[in-house]
Amino acid sequence: NAGVTQTPKFQVLKTGQSMTLQCAQDMNHNSMYWYRQDPGMGLRLIYYSASEGTTDKGEVPNGYNVSRLNKREFSLRLESAAPSQTSVYFCASSEWWTGGVSYGYTFGSGTRLTVV
Amino acid sequence: QQPVQSPQAVILREGEDAVINCSSSKALYSVHWYRQKHGEAPVFLMILLKGGEQKGHEKISASFNEKKQQSSLYLTASQLSYSGTYFCGTGRLYSGAGSYQLTFGKGTKLSVIP
Numbered sequence: 104n105a106g107v108t109q110t111p112k113f114q115v116l117k118t119g120q121s122m123t124l125q126c127a128q129d130m131n132h133n134s135m136y137w138y139r140q141d142p143g144m145g146l147r148l149i150y151y152s153a154s155e156g157t158t159d160k161g162e163v164p165n166g167y168n169v170s171r172l173n174k175r176e177f178s179l180r181l182e183s184a185a186p187s188q189t190s191v192y193f194c195a196s197s198e199w200w201t202g203g204v205s206y207g208y209t210f211g212s213g214t215r216l217t218v219v
Numbered sequence: 220q221q222p223v224q225s226p227q228a229v230i231l232r233e234g235e236d237a238v239i240n241c242s243s244s245k246a247l248y249s250v251h252w253y254r255q256k257h258g259e260a261p262v263f264l265m266i267l268l269k270g271g272e273q274k275g276h277e278k279i280s281a282s283f284n285e286k287k288q289q290s291s292l293y294l295t296a297s298q299l300s301y302s303g304t305y306f307c308g309t310g311r312l313y314s315g316a317g318s319y320q321l322t323f324g325k326g327t328k329l330s331v332i333p
Contacts, residue, residue, distance in 0.1 A: 144325060145306060145323045145326050146308075146323040147323075148320055148322070153317065200318070205249045206266070207265075208253075208261075208308075209263070211260060212259070213260055
């Protein structure tokens with residue numbers, strides 16, 4: 104099925120460990136995003152990639168890095184995990200806004216990360 | 220800045236109506252609405268664009284008041300399947316073409332009971 108695929112679905116890390124969350128989309132979208140979701144906080148933007156070869160910080164980028172590997176793939180890396188990074192992480196993609204038309208986001212199923 | 224949603228939670232009986240509001244302190248170009256069921260990803264419901272155009276694929280209606288920088292989602296004759304958390308996402312003003320980033324509200328939890 105077409106869509107956004109995230110791996111892994113669940114992960115437990117110890118404080119200080121590193122890991123990379125993977126995201127791939129097969130809809131040929133230009134833009135990709137990483138959000139985190141915490142109880143009562145809604146979805147907050149970590150990083151985004153407007154198009155292949157570009158990345159920019161969102162609202163809460165501290166402690167994270169990203170790589171837009173190609174048009175399909177956008178990964179999120181935690182270099183030294185902290186308990187405050189315990190969250191559900193969602194990757195999303197969308198087509199560009201063009202000529203007065205904007206498109207909805209397609210979200211992946213999420214990665215549930217616990218840092219102990 | 221994060222848009223403000225109200226109410227935070229609402230409980231309905233099947234067949235009742237509900238309105239969820241979303242307001243922003245910044246000028247808006249578009250407002251998106253998403254529904255998230257427990258343990259699942261948010262799913263796109265509809266977009267409202269400046270000028271009143273509405274794009275979506277479910278039988279749920281919405282309005283967009285540009286002057287007040289507000290949007291409202293209307294759920295009529297609610298069904299059990301409407302249960303979930305509803306998020307509005309607001310997009311900034313743009314010209315030309317390009318990427319846009321959504322800022323989401325904290326969500327409204329809707330529970331429909333038999």
